[in-house]
Amino acid sequence: MSERKLFKGNEAVAEAAVRAGCRYFFGYPITPQNEIPEYMSRRLPEVGGCFLQAESEVAAINMVYGAASAGARVMTSSSSPGISLKQEGISYIAGSLLSPLIVNMVRGGPGLGDIQPAQSDYFQATKGGGHGDYRLIVFAPASIQEMVDLIYISFETGEKYRMPVMILADGVLGQMMESVEFPAMKEPKDPKSSAYGVTGAQGRPARVVKAFDLDPELMYNLNEKLADTWKKAEESEVRVEEYLMDDAEFALVAYGTSSRICRSVVDKARSEGVKLGLIRPITVWPFPKKAIGKAAGKVRGFLTVEMSLGQMVEDVRLAVDGKKPVYLHAVPGGLIPKRDEVLAQVKSIIQGKGV
Amino acid sequence: MQDVYRTSNSLTKNTMHYCPGCAHGIIHKLVAESIDELGIREKTIGVAPVGCAVLAYNYFNIDCVVAAHGRAPAMATGIKRVHPDRIVFTYQGDGDLASIGAAEIVHAAMRGEKITVIFVNNAIYGMTGGQMAPTTLVGQKTTTSPYGRQVEHCGSPIRIAEMLSTIPGAYSVSRVTVTTPANLMKAKKTIKRAFQNQIDGKGLNIVEVLSTCPTNWGRTPYESMRWVDENMVPYYPLGDFKVPEEAK
Amino acid sequence: MQKEYILSGFGGQGLMLAGVLLSEAGILDGKNVSWIPSYGPEMRGGTANCAVVVSEEPIGSPIVDNPDVVIAMNLPSMDKFEPLIKKGGLMVFNSSLIKSTPKRDDLTYVAVPANEIAESLGSEKVANMVMLGAMLKADGWVSTSSLGKVIEKKMTGSKAKFIPMNIAAIKKGEEIAG
Incomplete structure (x- = not known):
């Protein structure tokens, strides 16, 4: 058994993601989740990963979209107003069958709201959030240990269903400290081994990653495929x-x-x-x-x-x-x-x- | 038998949907030829925009993604950071890059992202039906500037190449057009160099290509090419705005 | 069994850190802990505080409305939290700065001249450790030996030279409470 350490929720999120094999983080500052990008900016270079502070949440989620398209385990984190800005990209990511991790340390709203803990982004998280028919697999941890454990499994769950995954937490879980045990470090997968990512069409037909089809019959097929995926996730992934x-x-x-x-x-x-x-x-x-x-x-x-x-x-x-x-x-x-x-x-x- | 002409390996055999006289087809070809000649087809990843070129992935025989409107430089950033050994380019129109994606291109340039950007400027929104773009010329009539673009109402057109050339992170910035064989040859050389620079580990490399929109301009293909030369080039001068000696 | 603590004072008096050290000592004692900084409207009004829960069970709410124990480093902290302490609870207050008299007859009060003691040890900065030592002694739920171990573990490199002063501060606090 590994050592129990006192860890702040936000920092535990970051460390758990690194241990789960996440090597890419794109984000933008917003309270109360700033310890996540701050931790990642120190930690990812240590493990050969890449942290980048984007010019906006909009850019950040589209960098995540790019990295996920390229076959990488990637994440972003934000808080309510920032997650609203990210909805455009999340919709595209869902439509492209990609599975990055999005962490929302929810704060009071609507609008700029305040910086105190809230649960008022439930609709946005569970009913789609952006435009079009899509869902995310949304985990709602209640302790820092559970948050760590869920983040550790979230990438694999997302990749299994090819759905984006969200950790829906709040300022309390982000700011508090508890004792946690971290799971073992997982070897990250080589993005070039991705079965559907854009890696350069070396010795294989060219691939396209997109959430777009002008032909409504083909778009219908994509929607049906998504619905089928949700059904499977609803059958096997409920946790209570x-x-x-x-x-x-x-x-x-x-x-x-x-x-x-x-x-x-x-x-x-x-x-x-x-x-x-x-x-x-x-x-x-x-x-x-x-x-x-x-x-x-x-x-x-x-x-x-x-x-x-x-x-x-x-x-x-x-x-x-x-x-x-x-x-x-x-x-x-x-x-x-x-x-x-x-x-x-x-x-x-x-x-x-x-x- | 001697080859007289051969289609580029980096293009598919699909028939392009572009309007007669639209220069997208020519510009696609210049990009594809550059990729072929540099031998990088199997390691190149393209980022298609939102706009007429949204279907570019149908024509480039390379790995492609389709970005959200204006976000191609951000998406390319994510791809390039995961695969620094791959060649990543975006292909964007003027609504995409100069309007909704202005922040993304400026910050990609600021970071010196090691990518290549093909910026196709035809002074109008083509895909959505000829609305005013940030690059629409003063007095130019569009479906949302029916009286002609008026400076006091919506300002003067933005010169992207000049603006980006002031950003330290931008490695090479040029403006070309494809209206004559001579211009086309120069455009090809510039585009190829913008890819070569990336191969050499340099970025950001942007080539602005002045292009046409016969359909929404209400002009014939020939008139459109002349309209670029006579109206766009005087406002958007051609040339290298920032190309280091080592890259020339 | 579970105990809930609030450590409160001016920003800069080291109460947040004292809460972290208390939590880490609780972990060494084999207990579950939670630590949370002041959150919500209570952030206003001249106090910075944190809430610590140390429990043998999984911890429910990390938010502490009615603490078992309060450390008050300044008067606003005393005024704010004195009425909220559970019956039979403990109030450890900094008598260097708080001159008011206890208002309740159902609490145990420990007055600690923490600033004077800390200065006599060489630095006002260890006033928080004097308070923590006094509190642990009077409360008895988290051990001072674990606190000592935490300090030795955390203060490394250039900070290691401050270990003896901190340990001395804890001892002084214990003496006052004992």
Whole structure:
């Protein structure tokens, strides 16, 4: 077992990506994720990789698009306003069946918003984000260790489905420190060995990487192919954690930072005799519909806790499909839900005093 | 039997979709011949733009990607940083490079990216139907400047070659055209040199090529070539704006 | 079992670092830890603070609303966090700068003249270590021996010469609390 080290979330993201064989990073400064590019600017030259600070998020994501087209494991990171700018490139990347890693340390919005932790980019992350029909595989870690582990596997998951991968975290996970154990260093694959990248048409027919076809029949085929891929990912890649759900009479649903507060809510509730459980999506796309649908058969209701005005709650309602009431504890603006306030709402709902 | 003429290995046999009198076909050919002559076809990667040349990947028999509008230099940067031993070029129009992609080309030049940029300037947006470009001449009528481009309303045309030549990271900057056999020969030499410079590890290398758009200009192919010579060349002078002695 | 700490003071008084050292000592003690800098509106008002959780269990929220223990290096910190400490909790305050008297009768208070002690040791910069030593002694959840090891491990090269002063500062703090 390797040593447990105290690591800041953002720096852990960068180190985990390097260990996963990522050798290329293109980014642009924005709070609260600056430690990621700063770390990469030191670390990548040590391992023969390339860090480049782009002139804008738009340029950064298109550099990522280029590097991914060239067959490389590549990543970028940003925070909400910057991720909005990157949507153009993400759409092209998805349409080109490439699989770079995009990290979003979400901050309060809309607009320039603030620099505090938020979960208000859920729609953007899980429903496409840019133009056209596409999805990303979106991981929502709740601890730095989990973030490290998910980043380590994210490249391979993305490459398996040829879909872009996103780590949807927030300022808390980026700025906090926890003890982590890093996985072993993986040998990066030679980009020239890519089966679909542009590497120079040496001894083979020329390749084209594009998200474009003027012929609607061919574009239809691409869309069908994407849909087929999503179906497979939805069947095999859902990750979810259930905490004390076996005998739960009421369930919280939360991901990332708010799920940690909810875990504390569950512990407090249990100590007071309230049979509360927690369903924590680890992938928010594909969404754990089955786990929530199953729970709808036995709990009296759900309370979704989000650091936004309520976005995931729509997916929870779709999964519950009207079988049980779904309530919302919404804390937007970059503020963080408080354990006692969430618990008070749970008790109020259970006692029939309203939401 | 002696070869009199042979199509370039770096071009496919596909029929080009370009309009009669459009110079894209000629410029493609000059690029392809340069690649052939330098023996780099199997190590060259092209970046197609958004615009009429979006389908360039159909005509170049080399590995290609299609960039988002204006982002070709950023995408080429990503490719070149992964494959520094490959030859990477972008092929961009004036809407793509001089308007929406102005930041990308300026910063690629600032970084001295070791790439080659073929910048085709025909003073109009062709693909979308003849709208005004940043390079549209003063007084020139387009579908979005129906009264002719007016300086007080939307400024004077931008001279990209002159601007980029002020950037320390730009290694070679030239402007050529293909309106006469003499101009064409000079263009070929300049384009080939812009690739040779990259082979020699130098960048950024940009060749601005003054081109035509008979369809959207409402002129015949012959008139269009003359229009370049008579109207564009006086505003966009031909020549090398920045070519180091060692590269000449 | 789990303990939640807030370390608060002026920017530059070394509270962020003290929180990191406390966290690393917690790891050496075999516990789970989380450290988070002040975030949100509490950043305003003359204090820089961090929250540390040291737990035998996986840590839920890293955000600390009601700490078990507070280190207050200045008056705004004392004013802000004194009302939030759990009943029976611990307040370790810098009596060099805080002249007000404790307001609650359900807390344990430890007054530490950290600036004076640090100056007597040779540098005001180790006032944070005096406070940390006093806190660890009074609290007892994270060991001072682990803290010493962390300091020895972290202070290398040109900083190694400051190890004895830091260790002495921790000892002085322990004496005050003991």
